[in-house]
Amino acid sequence: MKKKFIFDYDDTLAWNQHDYSYPIVEMLTYILNVLGPKSPNPKTILDLEEEIDMQNVKTIGFKMERFPTSFRMTYETLCQEAGIPIEEKHQEAMYNIGMKAFSEERYKEQGLISGAIEVLEFIKTKGDKNVLYTKGDERVQQKKIEVNNIAQYFDEIHIVGLKSTKGFLDIIGDWDKELVYKVGNSIRSDVNPALEAGIKVIYIPCETWGYERQHNGISLPEKVITLERIDQIPEIYDSL
Ligand SMILES: [Mg+2]
Numbered sequence: 001m002k003k004k005f006i007f008d009y010d011d012t013l014a015w016n017q018h019d020y021s022y023p024i025v026e027m028l029t030y031i032l033n034v035l036g037p038k039s040p041n042p043k044t045i046l047d048l049e050e051e052i053d054m055q056n057v058k059t060i061g062f063k064m065e066r067f068p069t070s071f072r073m074t075y076e077t078l079c080q081e082a083g084i085p086i087e088e089k090h091q092e093a094m095y096n097i098g099m100k101a102f103s104e105e106r107y108k109e110q111g112l113i114s115g116a117i118e119v120l121e122f123i124k125t126k127g128d129k130n131v132l133y134t135k136g137d138e139r140v141q142q143k144k145i146e147v148n149n150i151a152q153y154f155d156e157i158h159i160v161g162l163k164s165t166k167g168f169l170d171i172i173g174d175w176d177k178e179l180v181y182k183v184g185n186s187i188r189s190d191v192n193p194a195l196e197a198g199i200k201v202i203y204i205p206c207e208t209w210g211y212e213r214q215h216n217g218i219s220l221p222e223k224v225i226t227l228e229r230i231d232q233i234p235e236i237y238d239s240l
Pocket residue numbers: 008009010011012184185186
């Protein structure tokens with residue numbers, strides 16, 4: 001009885017939230033320098049950026065352009081509130097700082113989470129299926145897959161704008177649902193849509209940015225195995 005493992009990518013196979021944190025710090029410093037004493041305190045600036053970014057998820061979704069656009073809009077909003085003229089050079093600088101989150105060099109340098117490749121190889125040696133199901137901008141996710149050379153470990157790769165129960169059902173196909181596992185870090189994007197599709201979940205918590213933190217908990221906790229690290233999957237494999 002072969003199993004099917006549906007892996008998330010960001011913050012499950014490779015750390016990702018960290019890629020955004022450095023540009024956020026740089027954006028903050030840049031705004032403090034440009035607005036000087038008219039800057040609100042750092043927390044106010046960070047909260048505003050997150051609020052704008054959450055709002056932009058609704059209009060721009062998970063496209064690469066959203067994150068740098070949110071930086072630019074944060075600068076514009078703060079200028080308007082402080083009565084300071086908006087300058088094009090600063091709008092451009094904000095955007096460019098945001099784009100640093102999508103550095104190919106950084107993806108390569110960071111590589112995958114320790115033990116992740118070994119887990120993918122372990123599952124292949126069992127004769128099971130590995131599926132990659134990742135949400136995000138196709139250009140960005142494709143780049144991550146290429147620089148880390150991981151397509152070889154997967155039987156199928158799906159890059160989508162948003163993970164959904166229907167998306168899971170399409171991937172499950174006619175496979176026995178008792179033998180299908182979602183492996184992911186997010187309750188909102190991985191755990192609950194997978195449970196709604198009727199499969200089991202291996203949850204390795206790494207709840208990251210504002211979007212992923214908006215949820216009402218796990219809908220069916222009895223179908224969820226929670227692990228601290230991805231490299232524990234071989235240890236629990238026989239009990240699955
Ligand atoms: Mg993730």
